[in-house]
Amino acid sequence: MDTVYLLDLFKKLLGGLPLTLNLAVFALLGGFAIALLLNLLRTTRIGNAVAGTYIFFFRGTPLLVQLFMIYFGLAQFEFVRSSFLWPLLREPYWCGLIALMLNDAAYTAEILRGGLRAVPRGAQEAARVSGMSRLQILRRVTLPIAVRQALPAYSNEIISMLKSTALVSMISLMDVTGIAREAVAETWRAVEIFLCAGLIYLVLSLIITRATSWAERALSPWQFGARQ
């Protein structure tokens, strides 16, 4: 093993880390907001159909295809190129982020729906008889319980989103994987380079796993042997 080369390579790959983290964090934040919206939509009949269709399409097609549709597909239309959206869609970064966000929203919406279903009816009823408004119930009772219930499944989604960011290397973005691919094309040392890139993702996943399991404990200490 050529340690000098490996060290140098590692530094080079870490140069892509800010972009990888940036995409993962903003895709998750944006995705969560859209997912919340989708679940609120589900309370009306038409909204339910809209949310269902959205989730059907975004879960039913590969993220890579969605990314290509947004990056290569939309750019084919003259009216898109002359619209106010073009300054955004012109940039690979925004195309990547939008694709990741929309895809994440579909999965997160389903995870959140599971969490919402698990909120005991009694808790909500108790809140209502205490005189809380619908918004207060949502904010004080329903969401905190739902999010806690959804947390284990959501930690999966966080890790999966982190790894999905690697796909943006297909649209010329230089994230960790993008830098790795270019380095492979230049030096043909596929094994070392992809191993290093894999290691970076592995460490990030480890941190996420630890953080979410800490959050699980912190949010329901009684389940882990703490006194009430």
Place this chain on the structure above:
Amino acid sequence: MFKITRALAGAAFSATLLAVSAASADVTDRTIVIATEGSFPPSNMTRPNGELYGFEIDLVNEIAERQGLKVEMISQAWDGMIQGLIDGKYDAIVDGVSITEARKEVVDFTHNYTTGGSTFVVMNASGIDLPMDGEVAQLDDPESIGPAVDAVVEVLAGKTVGVQQATIQSAFLEKYLEDRDVTVRTYPNGPDVYQDLSVGRIDAGIASVTNVPAFLEKNADTASATGPIFIGGVMGAGSGLAVQKGDAELQAALNAGLESMVADGTLAELSKKWFGLVVTPQQY
């Protein structure tokens, strides 16, 4: 640079080991497997039914006929293609591979079958127009390349240029333009550069003069090649077929085929057929 050289030297060593066993069988007895990209018009392209066609396919078939070789052509992605040759997955590459010193350390090349040269491409609507149209800028000659780069930078400063990854053109941009306020965007696949150029995501693209005509033909009214034609230095010495290091027998057979095609003008004919102009050497 030092590290890349070391990497290449390591690869060269393992390539030599592999090639010794591969080259032992007589060259006309075995099937020669040749890799190409199948998406580098007009040199090599793929029909909807998967059949390969183009300048280089005609070239290989002609050589095979003249030298009595059994040839099978396969499609491969460009990234990793040279590594695949080193690993012995196929016997040769024909994919507009430019002959450069760095590549010569890990593979052997035949004679060049194109003379090389790269040019910028722009969309007419962008209004970008580089000076020195069609003039040759020789990278090995500081007096030729210096003014050419200065002239190009004057127009392209603050703009974005697209290029395929790990090509001679990307090496050129990195060496001459990247630190002079020209943003370089690299793409894994060649066609993506033209795609993003035509929708206006990048301001200019750079590619080989053998690769650009296919795009210009389809966009005759909207796109044009502009600025000097860069040759030599990191731009290499034209394209050749790459064979495994030490596979002298195959190299000699391919060279003999190329020599006879240059001698009787067949190569120039093929060039006119596919490129519309002679981009091949007139003599070796």
